[in-house]
Amino acid sequence: SAVISQKPSRDICQRGTSLTIQCQVDSQVTMMFWYRQQPGQSLTLIATANQGSEATYESGFVIDKFPISRPNLTFSTLTVSNMSPEDSSIYLCSVNWGNTEAFFGQGTRLTVV
Amino acid sequence: KQEVTQIPAALSVPEGENLVLNCSFTDSAIYNLQWFRQDPGKGLTSLLLIQSSQREQTSGRLNASLDKSSGRSTLYIAASQPGDSATYLCAVISSGSARQLTFGSGTQLTVLP
Secondary structure (H helix, E strand, O other), rough: OOEEEEEEEEEEEOOOOOOEEEEEEOOOOOOOEEEOOOOOOEEEEEEEOOOOOOOEEEEOOOOOOOOEEEOOOOOOEEEEEOOOOOEEEEEHHHHHOOOOEEOOOOOOOEEOO | OOOOOEEEOEEEEEEEEEEEEEEEEOOOOOOEEEEEOOOOOOOOOEEEEEOOOOEEEEEEEEEEEEEEEOOOEEEEEOOHHHHHOOOEEEEEEEEEOOOOOEEEEEEEEEEEE
């Protein structure tokens, strides 16, 4: 299995500011995924991050709003830029271990005021 | 486009009952199906992974079945306990995808002592 450390676990931010979320995996993985879970909703994929290339964003998500870094095979960051209250969500990173089972970080609970 | 549906949306049962959670998906061309548990405001914990070639998986009091041809999976929880109270999510990885998960909306389970 893979162990994922995600931080911060929660934050309260002012609108117009940015927050960077970090995700550290205890093993090297090819792909890392970033998901958003809005209040009362299920998870929606934001983007897929491969090391050495630009992230691939899903429909409705753009790089200017959610820039992603993937400097090596064990680490990734997601930035939520120019935040508004609508960005209040839980953000989660995920990896597939052995290309099969998915593991998740503990999530970052973001509140924008 | 793959769509995943879970019913019921919420379920409340007395302690000790056996229960079944349902998951259906529209495209039977899946790589695998995974059941997760999510506690309020937290990340996801993997419960069971069923590969597309498998019919069921068991872990302790949990048993998950998969009928790929009909696009259905069930999660059976035996002898439920108050500690089982959580939201249960099923998710599939579609064949030919980049290994990202498509999630259902979840079943919120409450087990009453």
